Amino acid sequence: MNSSSHPYSRRQFLATGTSIVAGAGAAALLAGCSNSRAVTGSSSSSASSSAALTPATLTPAAASPAVPDISGQFSSAKIDWKQFAGTTITVSAEQHPWYTAISPLLGQFTELTGIKVTPSVLGEDQYVSKIAVQLSGGSSTPDIFMVNQFGQATGSGWLEQLDSYLTNTKLTDPAWYAKDDFFPGALSFAKSGGKTMAMPITAEAQMLFLRSDVVKAPPATLDDLVTAAVAANKGGVAGFGSRAVASANQTPWPFGGFAFTEGGFFIDPSGKAVFDSEANVTALQLYAKLLRETGPKGVSSWGFLENEQAMQQGRLAMWVDSSTFLGDLKDASKSKVAMSIDAYPFPAKNGKSVPNVWYWVVGINSKSAHKDAAWMFLQWSTSKPVSQAAGLVGASPARASSWQTADASAKIGKDNADRILKALQNADSQPMALAWQNTKWSQASDGLARAINSAVTGADAKQALNAAQTQAASIIG
Secondary structure, eight states: OOGGGOOOOOOHHOOOOOOOOOOOOOOOOOOOOOOOOOOOOOOOOTTTTGGOOOOOOOOOOOOOTTOOOOOGGGGGGGTTTTTTTTOEEEEEEOOOOHHHHHHHHHHHHHHHHOOOEEEEOHHHHHHHHHHHHHTTOOOOOOSEEEOOOOHHHHHTTTOOOOHHHHOTTTTHHHHOOOOOGGHHHHHHHTEEEEEEOOOOOOOEEEEEEEEETHHHOOOOBBHHHHHHHHHHBBBBBOOHHHHHHHHTTTTTTHHHHHHTTTOOOOTTTTOBBBBTTTHHHHHHHHHHHHHHHOOOTTTGOOOOHHHHHHHHHEEEEEEEEGGGGGHHHHHTTTTTTTTGEEEEEEOTTTBBBBOOOOOOEEETTOSSSSSHHHHHHHHHHHSSSHHHHTTTOOOBBBBBGGGGHHHHHHHOOHHEEEEHHHHSSOOOOOOHHHHSSSSSSSHHHHHHHHHHHHHHHHHHHHHHHHHHHHHHHHHOO
16 A cells, blocks of 8 residues: 555644544453463453462373374484483463463473473463562572563573573583574573573564454555554444553553654663653654554553454454464454454554564573473473474464474464564564663563553653653663
């Protein structure tokens, strides 16, 4: 589409003071979602606290027809998988598609290694508070944990440095493990000061999901996005959705694609907070007005879960969020409009698109009493066989090879798989990494989330970001 021919440009959209009547009544939050996602160290505020799972010890179990038997793919590794047999390790994770994917395979890990796994899986809010208390208190458990706040974890010394494990041929077969198979952005996301502090388990790029039966041509530019959102906003369908809840673990991430595409940063390369930069103000003006005037009713309290469910129910025409959601959106047992939903690249400005990215990572507790056994688990759980198996059930693997299989294409469609793979291969992880790897990001991002939420509810975007910047400068500098 040629943006110059659009009857309603992004500039006109931002300039107008009149409200466009929102065409979609808000979908009430649907209960019982069993697949709460935490794509940015986050979970929906409405679901996270109720998703606790009781820790339990898994015992070896033979693979069933529903669980792929991948045990034969580890014999070619030139290491002794049983060298730490008899050890029991604790793995702590948020309720997340990655853990859901590998959980049925844990019995095969125990059969392979003789190492027993005690998992502790909690909803996001409970997980964040519990893991911080455990690790700050110097606990030797968990041995392995999903890293929610990387800057805090590295700054506090909670993570074991992993380069020595990767190069120790007694513990790792480098050729078999194929570290270079990970997306480059995923590997850099897990480093601090040039040292590998964790291993990536998922790779997620910000994509534009749309209903092709409502939006006939995917928006290529931000101007196109405005035009499409306005046109689609009718007949009980909201034109555009995204996160707006005042939660640091939720809303800054999808807003990031708009800010970065405008040329902005949250924390610049010199390490200074720049929340109220001209680029960020422009981005928030667009983001907020899109949600106010083409978003669903009540969107200011929405996180990813509400958006996902509205999209599945056919109440959203477009939604920008993590590529990891596409599996559920294309699942006809969960989505009423599965056949018409596809994923497209994040819209560009002046020929440049900088979608946000996210890479969940897992690390070893620096105080663990079973570090070598923990590495065996970490190596196994991030290996090619496990990554490919996890990808088939929606875990969005961090390895390129997992996206290049016929099975992956069959699940979400070859065109979608190709577009997501291209986005992950071309991803610029620097803007988000500069924020996430900063030791004070978890504190400063709270003000940014409130600013975004305030703008969506009608506050002046510049003033809201000025206030967030004042707070961030006192925290970060």
